[in-house]
Amino acid sequence: MTIASERLLVPARAARKRASLAVVLDRESVFSWLMMALPLAFLAALVGYPFCYGILLSLQDRPVAHTGTFVGLKNFITDAHDPVFWRVAINTFIYTGVATLLKMIGGLGLALAMNQHFRMKNLVRALLLLPFIVPTVLSTVAWLWMLDPAFSVVNRLMVALGWPKPGPSWLGDPTLAMVSIIIINTWRGLPFYGITLLAGLQTVPSELYEAASIDGAGGWERFRFITLPLLRPIILIVTLFSVIFTFADFQLIYVLTHGGPANATQLFATYAFDIAMGAGQLGLGASIALAMLPALALLIVALTIYLRRE
Amino acid sequence: MVSGEGRIPQALRVWLPVGFFLVLALFPFYWMAITSIKPNAELYNKNVMPLIVHAPTLKHYVDLLTKSSFLLWTWNTMLVAVVATAISLILGTMLAYPLARMRFAGSSLIAMTIAAIYLVPQPLLFIPLADVINHLHLGNTLTSVILTYPTMLVPFCAWLLLGYFKTVPKELEEAARIDGASRLQTMWTIFLPLCTPGFISAGIFAFTLSQNEFLYALIFLTKSSVRTVPVGVISELIRGDVFYWGQLMAGALLGSIPVAIIYSFFVEHYVAGLTAGSVKA
Numbered sequence: 001m002t003i004a005s006e007r008l009l010v011p012a013r014a015a016r017k018r019a020s021l022a023v024v025l026d027r028e029s030v031f032s033w034l035m036m037a038l039p040l041a042f043l044a045a046l047v048g049y050p051f052c053y054g055i056l057l058s059l060q061d062r063p064v065a066h067t068g069t070f071v072g073l074k075n076f077i078t079d080a081h082d083p084v085f086w087r088v089a090i091n092t093f094i095y096t097g098v099a100t101l102l103k104m105i106g107g108l109g110l111a112l113a114m115n116q117h118f119r120m121k122n123l124v125r126a127l128l129l130l131p132f133i134v135p136t137v138l139s140t141v142a143w144l145w146m147l148d149p150a151f152s153v154v155n156r157l158m159v160a161l162g163w164p165k166p167g168p169s170w171l172g173d174p175t176l177a178m179v180s181i182i183i184i185n186t187w188r189g190l191p192f193y194g195i196t197l198l199a200g201l202q203t204v205p206s207e208l209y210e211a212a213s214i215d216g217a218g219g220w221e222r223f224r225f226i227t228l229p230l231l232r233p234i235i236l237i238v239t240l241f242s243v244i245f246t247f248a249d250f251q252l253i254y255v256l257t258h259g260g261p262a263n264a265t266q267l268f269a270t271y272a273f274d275i276a277m278g279a280g281q282l283g284l285g286a287s288i289a290l291a292m293l294p295a296l297a298l299l300i301v302a303l304t305i306y307l308r309r310e
Numbered sequence: 311m312v313s314g315e316g317r318i319p320q321a322l323r324v325w326l327p328v329g330f331f332l333v334l335a336l337f338p339f340y341w342m343a344i345t346s347i348k349p350n351a352e353l354y355n356k357n358v359m360p361l362i363v364h365a366p367t368l369k370h371y372v373d374l375l376t377k378s379s380f381l382l383w384t385w386n387t388m389l390v391a392v393v394a395t396a397i398s399l400i401l402g403t404m405l406a407y408p409l410a411r412m413r414f415a416g417s418s419l420i421a422m423t424i425a426a427i428y429l430v431p432q433p434l435l436f437i438p439l440a441d442v443i444n445h446l447h448l449g450n451t452l453t454s455v456i457l458t459y460p461t462m463l464v465p466f467c468a469w470l471l472l473g474y475f476k477t478v479p480k481e482l483e484e485a486a487r488i489d490g491a492s493r494l495q496t497m498w499t500i501f502l503p504l505c506t507p508g509f510i511s512a513g514i515f516a517f518t519l520s521q522n523e524f525l526y527a528l529i530f531l532t533k534s535s536v537r538t539v540p541v542g543v544i545s546e547l548i549r550g551d552v553f554y555w556g557q558l559m560a561g562a563l564l565g566s567i568p569v570a571i572i573y574s575f576f577v578e579h580y581v582a583g584l585t586a587g588s589v590k591a
Contacts, residue, residue, distance in 0.1 A: 022492060029415065031493045032408035036420065039401035039464055046442075046461045047427055047435065054438035113327035124328060126577045128335050133573050133580075135522040137540035138562040141548075142342040145555050151353070153341060153360050191335065195581060241429075248431030251524045255544060269433035269525075276437045277529060286437045293434065300429045304422050 057286040064280035075287035084263050085288065088271045092292075095182060095267060096246045102186040103242055104235065107193025112223075114194065115201045125195065132191040140255040143184050147171055147256075174264030177257050181265050185252055193238055200234040201227065240303040247299075248292060268292045339566075346370050346560040353556060370556035371564075374547075379534050380561055383542035388568065390452055390538060391520035394459035398516045399509060401460065402467025407497055409468075410475035411483070421472070428465035432525050435461075440529050454530040455538070459520050466519070467512045470583055474508030475501075511583035514576050521569050539565040 024030055058075055060068030079085045114125065131139060146153050147170040155167030170180045204227060212222050250269040253259060259266035259274065266274075268288060276285025345353065347366040352358050374380050408414070409421050439458060448454040478501065486496045527541045534546060543561045547554060573580055 026493050028412040028493075032412040032414045032417070035404050035408050039405045039468070040420075042401060043424075043427060043461065043464060046439070046458065047430065050435050050438040050442055051430075053442070054435065057438055057441070109327065110331050113324075113331060116324050118324045118328070122577075124332065125581070126574065128331060129573075129577075129580070130339065130570070131335050133518060133569055134339075134566040135524075135540050135569065137522075137524050137544055138565045139338055139342075141543065141558060141562045142338040145345065145559065146338060146341055148555075151356070151555075156356070156360055187334065187338075194331075199581070244429055245431060248433045250433050251540075254524075254528075269431075272433060272437065273525075277440075282437055282441065289434055289437055296431070296434065300426050303429060304425045307425055308418070308422055 054286050054290065057283050058290050060283040062281070062283035062286075064276075064282055068283060071283070075284045076291075078284060079287055079291060084266065084271070085291075087263050088266045088268055088288075089291070091178070091263075091265060092247060092267045094178065095185070095249070095265075096243055099182045099185045099189070099246050100239060100242050102182065103189045103193045104239060106186065106190045107197055107238075108235075110190060110194030111197035111201050114198050125198075129191045129195055131188050136188060136251045137255055139188065140184065140252050143180075143187075144171075144256055147180060171257055172261060174261055177261060177265045181253060181256055184256065185246060185249065188252070189242055189246070193242065196238050197231060197234060200231050204230050237303070237306065240299055240306070244296065244299050244303070247296065339563075342559045342563050345555055346563050348556060350556060370560040374557050374560045374564070378546060378557070378561075379537070379542060380539070380564070382535060383537050383539045384565070384568075386452060386536060387521060387538040387540075387565075390455050390459065391517050393456050394463060394520045395513055395516040397456070398460045398463035398467045399513055401464045402471055402512065403502070405464070405468040406471035406475055407501070410472050411480075411501075424465045424468050428462070428469055432462065436525055436529060439526070443530055449530060450533045450536050452531075452536055455523070455527055458526050458530070459523055463516045463519060467516055470512045470515065471505070471508050474505060474511070478504050507579060507582075510576055511579045514572060514580050515583050517572060518569050 025034070057068065059070060059072060061071045061074070062068030110128070114121070114128075118124075145151075149169060149172060152167065152170065154170070155163075158167050159165050168176055171177050208226050209222055212226055217225070248269050249267060250273065253265055253267055253270045254273070257265045259270045263271075268291060272285045272288040275281050275288055279285075344361075344363050347368065347370070348363050349365055349367045349369065352364055358364065405420075405424060409417055409424075443449055443454045443458070448457070482500050482504070483496050486500045487493075491500070522540070523538075524540045524544075527538045528545075531537050531541055534542065537545065539561070543558065543565060547558045547561050
């Protein structure tokens with residue numbers, strides 16, 4: 001008997017210990033932090049650390065494959081005296097501003113056109129999203145070929161319609177190169193705008209339009225006083241998204257122009273890449289990338305707060 | 311909104327603008343496709359009408375698959391995309407579940423940090439990350455991109471899943487808790503199986519984003535044998551001579567097809583995910 005009860009006692013004690021551990025683990029805060037520990041550590045190591053390290057790099061003279069020396073704000077002073085840097089800043093703002101405006105207007109047009117009843121609507125919507133789905137580099141290569149100096153299909157069509165030969169030099173002329181990258185960025189981003197706004201349009205109750213029609217409102221007035229105000233929050237969010245990712249665009253420019261001709265299409269991301277990877281000046285490159293931070297931080301904080309409030 | 315117009319004006323009002331957007335969206339892909347099956351004699355002859363193919367050929371595809379490392383790049387891209395997506399879904403769930411269901415100090419701070427990290431674009435981080443990858447001796451390994459893609463995909467998946475998790479009713483979990491299930495059991499056996507649509511949305515997005523990624527792959531992968539499709543196409547198919555467009559367009563088209571197929575199967579999930587962030591259900 002005694003032996004048997006002793007045998008019973010040991011597992012019981014262990015079970016109680018296990019039970020109390022289970023109770024602790026089941027607390028909301030303990031469970032949550034344990035669950036989040038791994039992903040948070042991952043993000044700290046590969047986002048938080050590189051971010052801080054980037055700031056440190058920007059304060060160093062750091063040629064690739066050499067150890068860095070601390071130089072304070074020298075890199076930023078070099079940037080401020082570099083005419084290309086200011087060209088890059090202006091380019092980036094023009095590119096972001098014009099492309100975003102075009103996407104907003106075109107996206108609204110796309111959403112309104114799609115917000116009608118017609119057959120095969122789901123198929124059309126799927127096809128319209130293709131530019132946004134397909135890897136950017138691959139579709140941009142198609143544009144590179146469409147704007148080829150010798151065999152551009154765009155120019156051949158324009159010449160066929162009466163434009164004087166040989167047609168515009170899309171990527172060779174500084175102004176036209178900027179126009180081209182803006183158009184292609186718009187082409188790629190417009191479906192995202194359009195389909196998101198379409199989803200917003202579909203949540204507008206049709207009673208509102210009916211009531212407005214009874215009150216004698218025309219098409220424009222219904223758009224101006226019902227559609228636009230109800231869409232405003234969605235337009236704001238999509239625009240902030242679009243601005244952030246257009247501002248830091250890299251792929252499209254790298255493939256189409258490499259920032260040329262003569263830095264006419266150089267943006268912060270491509271310029272930082274050229275200085276850091278091409279010229280091997282990691283410190284100076286990091287300072288150019290960080291020059292994006294003030295504008296980006298403002299946008300990111302604004303969008304984060306807005307998303308949070310939703 | 312239906313007015314008393316005839317059927318033809320009605321059709322015009324739909325198809326004129328929709329047709330315009332369709333032509334705009336699809337022409338580059340049409341051009342990609344017909345370029346890839348035109349013989350060089352046609353491609354580089356300005357006297358041939360360019361919009362149709364007169365003598366189709368598969369030569370560019372044969373060249374692409376036999377003379378370049380395209381198949382290897384495709385394999386690399388798929389491997390990286392699948393592994394990075396899986397990692398991101400797992401880590402994203404581990405962040406999203408507590409944030410969606412538990413009450414604890416600091417939860418809103420964590421949620422905001424994750425949203426902010428999702429919005430940090432790669433060009434802000436690529437220079438220091440390149441140095442980190444070098445120090446870890448991971449240059450020219452697929453591990454380098456498998457590790458770095460989740461830096462953008464984890465916050466993204468977490469954010470999308472957080473929104474989805476909040477729409478799932480709590481009653482089943484509460485019942486399981488009353489029956490004595492631990493939090494982990496409740497999450498694993500009761501909650502997660504209910505969230506398949508959310509995982510599909512997040513998974514498709516993560517997968518397409520991985521296929522699309524270019525900057526990290528360009529910097530970390532400089533050997534042909536480890537390249538992904540976008541980097542391989544840009545770095546190796548664009549050559550000094552002029553007459554490479556057929557092969558290049560064949561590569562661009564084949565590289566787009568995996569994403570397009572997956573997308574066509576799950577287009578509703580994709581649209582749901584696309585609008586989840588900005589449109590309240």
